[in-house]
Amino acid sequence: xxxxxxxxxxxxxxxxxxxxxxxxxxxxxxxxxxxxxxxxxxxxxxxxxxxxxxxxxxxxxxxxxxxxxxxxxxxxxxxxxxxxxxxxxxxxxxxxxxxxxxxxxxxxxxxxxxxxxxxxxxxxxxxxxxxxxxxxxxxxxxxxxxxxxxxxxxxxxxxxxxxxxxxxxxxxxxxxxxxxxxxxxxxxxxxxxxxxxxxxxxxxxxxxxxxxxxxxxxxxxxxxxxxxxxxxxxxxxxxxxxxxxxxxxxxxxxxxxxxxxxxx
Numbered sequence: 001x002x003x004x005x006x007x008x009x010x011x012x013x014x015x016x017x018x019x020x021x022x023x024x025x026x027x028x029x030x031x032x033x034x035x036x037x038x039x040x041x042x043x044x045x046x047x048x049x050x051x052x053x054x055x056x057x058x059x060x061x062x063x064x065x066x067x068x069x070x071x072x073x074x075x076x077x078x079x080x081x082x083x084x085x086x087x088x089x090x091x092x093x094x095x096x097x098x099x100x101x102x103x104x105x106x107x108x109x110x111x112x113x114x115x116x117x118x119x120x121x122x123x124x125x126x127x128x129x130x131x132x133x134x135x136x137x138x139x140x141x142x143x144x145x146x147x148x149x150x151x152x153x154x155x156x157x158x159x160x161x162x163x164x165x166x167x168x169x170x171x172x173x174x175x176x177x178x179x180x181x182x183x184x185x186x187x188x189x190x191x192x193x194x195x196x197x198x199x200x201x202x203x204x205x206x207x208x209x210x211x212x213x214x215x216x217x218x219x220x221x222x223x224x225x226x227x228x229x230x231x232x233x234x235x236x237x238x239x240x241x242x243x244x245x246x247x248x249x250x251x252x253x254x255x256x257x258x259x260x261x262x263x264x
Contacts, residue, residue: 012043016050019161022147026104029147033154044159045222048083051162057086060231063142065163067211067235068203071109074239077155080205082215083163085231091143091167097264098143100245103166106145106263108243109236110187110251112201112208113140113170116232121225123217127209130216131178133226139171139253141261142233144240168233171259183207187237188252199237208234 015032022029032039032047052059063085066077091098100106117135145166148157158164174180185201205211211234216226226232243249243263252258 012046013050015047015160016054019047019147020051020054022104026102028104028149031148031153031157032160033157039156039160041156041159044156047160048162052084052086055086055088057088059084060087060090061085061233062215062226062230063163063165063168063233064204064211064215064235065158067205067214068199068237070199070203070239071236075151075153075158077158079155080211080214080235081155081159081163082218083165085165085168085233089165089167091169091261093169094171094259095261096169097262098167098169098243100243100263103143103145104147105151106143106166106243107151107240108189108249108261109142109144109238109240110189110199110253110259111140111142111168111233111236112182112185112204112253112256113138113168114208114212114232114234115173116226116228116230117176118228119225120212120216121220123220125213125216127207127213130209130213131176134176136173136176137180137182137256138173139251139257139259140233141169141249141251141259142236143167143169143243169259169261170231171257174256182209182256185256186254189238189241190250190252191241191243191247193248196241197238201237203237204235211235
């Protein structure tokens with residue numbers, strides 16, 4: 001592979017630099033796949049990793065993308081993926097005001113967040129084995145903000161763009177208990193007091209614990225694991241909704257609680 005090869009390390013780093021510049025300038029950039037259709041999923045995760053290095057912050061967790069059929073249908077994506085969360089993505093806690101001016105075209109979605117008490121490694125996990133690794137569960141709002149125009153992209157484009165991650169807000173954490181049934185959690189997303197969509201915990205690959213099991217298996221193929229202390233956003237449970245300046249967003253999760261944020 002030569003330095004000028006479309007999948008050389010230098011080329012992949014150049015793609016990362018382009019996405020990073022778009023994020024910093026709050027200006028969308030053209031799809032990577034439009035000029036380089038040869039890029040594959042492995043290339044996309046390499047671009048994502050290069051952008052993480054540019055951010056210069058350690059990872060604090062992961063966000064899962066397209067774990068729900070509703071989100072895959074909305075965005076024409078055929079499989080789940082993940083992005084890496086850093087401290088910069090931790091926008092605040094319940095009631096936080098999010099700076100809309102630092103985003104391009106944000107959308108918001110309700111998610112169930114899991115915090116690990118100990119490392120989760122390897123493939124083949126089920127609900128029971130994942131459950132033994134958890135420390136807490138939280139209601140969450142994820143803010144997504146693709147660096148591409150019009151929310152139209154391929155799976156590869158989306159992975160390279162860190163699965164469109166822009167940040168998250170969490171509600172109060174509940175200490176994890178083995179009997180929690182996250183698949184049965186009913187979710188309601190409201191904007192300015194109006195219900196805009198509903199979902200269930202089961203919309204994340206049948207159960208958020210199974211979504212986390214998928215992540216552990218996917219990382220294991222790459223010699224990685226989900227570390228202790230990591231926060232994992234297990235995937236949007238409704239369609240992502242556009243968020244405008246001045247809007248108040250609230251998601252209710254039944255017994256799990258609720259989380260609120262305002263776009264300022």
